[in-house]
Amino acid sequence: MTDEWKPKILGIICNWCSYAGADLAGSARTQYPPDIRTIRVMCTGRVDTLFIMKAFANGADGVLVSGCHFGDCHYLEGNFKAAKRMFLIKSVLKNMGIEDKRFRMTFVSASEGAKWAKVVEDVVKTVTELGPSPLKEFRQ
């Protein structure tokens, strides 16, 4: 298993933009690596910092939160309020000794299927380069 390590990446994405964008990537058959598992929420505003910490605590190697572009939020400004929280996550992760690059927030609209594929590709690449999460060993 160790010689073929694949990262475990959690994506939490909003229904109106990024989930729709990810669906569009599918319709267009844009290929990207399969190392991400997504959870659909109505808005990235729903993303509790707890979810991200929980994911890392459970051994996720990377977490991606993706929502609408600023100004495009289906609920006016949920993405903005989420983004403010995400800065907090970054600094907490750093203080815990986890590379903050393992966590990312992106903005992918419902028409940006190709961008979604690029984002996933890039996240997978970044996390793969970083290797398994340091918390994993700790858990054992």
Place this chain on the structure above:
Amino acid sequence: MVDETKSQKPRVGVYICHCGTNIAGSIDIKELQDFAQTIPNVVLADEYQYMCSTPGQKKIEDAIKEHGLTGIVVAACSPRLHEPTFRTASKEGGLNPFRFEMANIREQNSWVHMHDRQGATDKAKDALKMAVAKASLLEDLFPKSVPVEHSAMVVGAGVGGIQAALDLASSGIKTYLIEKAPTIGGRMSQLDKTFPTLDCSQCILTPKMVDVGRHPNIELMTYTEVEKVEGYIGNFDITLRKKARGVLTPTEAETRGIVGGGCNGCGDCEQVCPVIKPNPFEMGMAPRKAIYIYHPQVVPLIYTVDFDSCVKCGLCVEACGEKKAIDLEQEDEFVTVKVGTAVLAVGYELFPVEKKTEWGYKRYDNVITSLEFERLICASGPTGGKVIRPSDGETPKKIGFVLCAGSRDNTGIGKPYCSRFCCMYSLKHAHQLHEKIPGSQSYLFYMDIRSFGKMYEEFYYRIQDEGAKFIRGRVAKIEEDPITKNPHVLTEDTLLGQPVDIELDMVVLASAVQPTEETNHVRHLFGVSQSMDGWLLEAHPKLNPCGTTTAGVFLAGVCQGPKDIPDTVAQAEGAAAAASIPIHVGEVELEPYFAMCIEEKCAGCGMCVNLCPYSALDLVEKNGRTVMQVTEAKCKGCGTCGGFCPGGAIWMQHFATPQIVAQIDAFLLGGEQ
């Protein structure tokens, strides 16, 4: 939250869809099915060719009764596509529809990992685990029915907006038609003739404009902009800014106690006004005064003061006399109207083709845009329909038409899309030129002639027969002869494979179209997404081309993507029909994704109250404690409050913290715990 079925162990049924080979082609269905049987709480795992078919849905319905299922998981396409289908099937089987959960193994799996069967299958397993984990914790929810206001709004009164408003109003719905310009009619009223029938544009449009003006169900509000949109489908509260027009309508005059007064469109004020400005309706080629109407057929026939250029000399007020129609101190007014649904038909503008500097628009006198040509050749235009060269007023004999001027342009300066109607109107222009100026010659520089509509190809042949010259090649450069001011068109004739340099009297650029700045503003107000190219995004490109992702908001015309008049009118009728459905039904069901306060946990800190974009949350006193309370009618279910609550005291229905955490655990811990 409190649920009697909770005590009972969850019993989840899993269904895996092959979707023909769409899913089965990239994912090992057998392996997935075997795996599904090992997931905790799963009592049955089945597969079927097409789950969305009637037999597929029947499987779910029967199994719910037979096995006493408490949750259903279907692993198939995107929930954005078939969630409603399977919810209905669950309901038919006697299960609350909100106990259904979908695992997306097509759009976000089999279609994007087509060459990695093992990777795709592993991902599908995780998706199933996560969906089962959530389905095990789902609860009964009940959609709320809300009454729908018996009125609609149409924003933009070009031909699309006019048609949508007429249709809505004629079906018995009170319709507010909002237009930011002083008159309705939009772009179509600027055109001379329409292809391929060569109907006079004004002649076929003005009857509709007049109908709008006197339809008992239409409240026409020109020179008005949307300021604020609140509420949701069925109950939009829309605040409008009625811009100060400086001129009173007869009704407005009457409310001010001026009997028999108000503007009757006589034009006496315009005669005496000393300020001269270019008229945007004539593409700046004719003057207008600071108090003006666009053209004689405006609806409503009311003058407008342009306060940016008015010097407030008061001559117009004197000229108006007893009618007392002019009020130079008028201020913007705000009105709020309640509507059930809205149609956006906000149109387009021309791409600023001067950005393509190689064609010299705005530098060379005799290079003009198609809309300018349209006004020049129009009998009611600034020259009375006489085509002249801007440089010397002579009649041009040789005119070049440059197609795809900014369209199908991947240089980053122009637009990558096809503007869809330039080919046809350029053919029409060539015809009009031959008709108006005997002995004239038209040259069409084209990439491809796209004459796809009904009778369009036949029209193309007709223009070929009339002697128009077609040169296939994108124009590389236009140069001006400094003495004669004749433009030289330099291009490559790609059919002959040789460079061409043609001296012409005038060049018309068939400029690309683009969304207006207001489009973006209006879209933010109504919460509508945009496509990559800036046009408004429809709910589905094929199956819901009039709808948007915001329930109750519909699209018509070019604002959704370039289209000609027949397509615009067709879409407007579609949008009007779609917008009238909820109104005629009288009530809509809202998804019950409301926030709820878990009062025992709530500390009454009030952070959520400030976060809510809809003011749906309040702090109230209950049993001697301060706790938060949700107004369900205002809550749209975004969950921003729930994402922030430091005490975990907010329960987001259907997206509750335990449900999401269960998904995370299922993925990373393999469903233990």
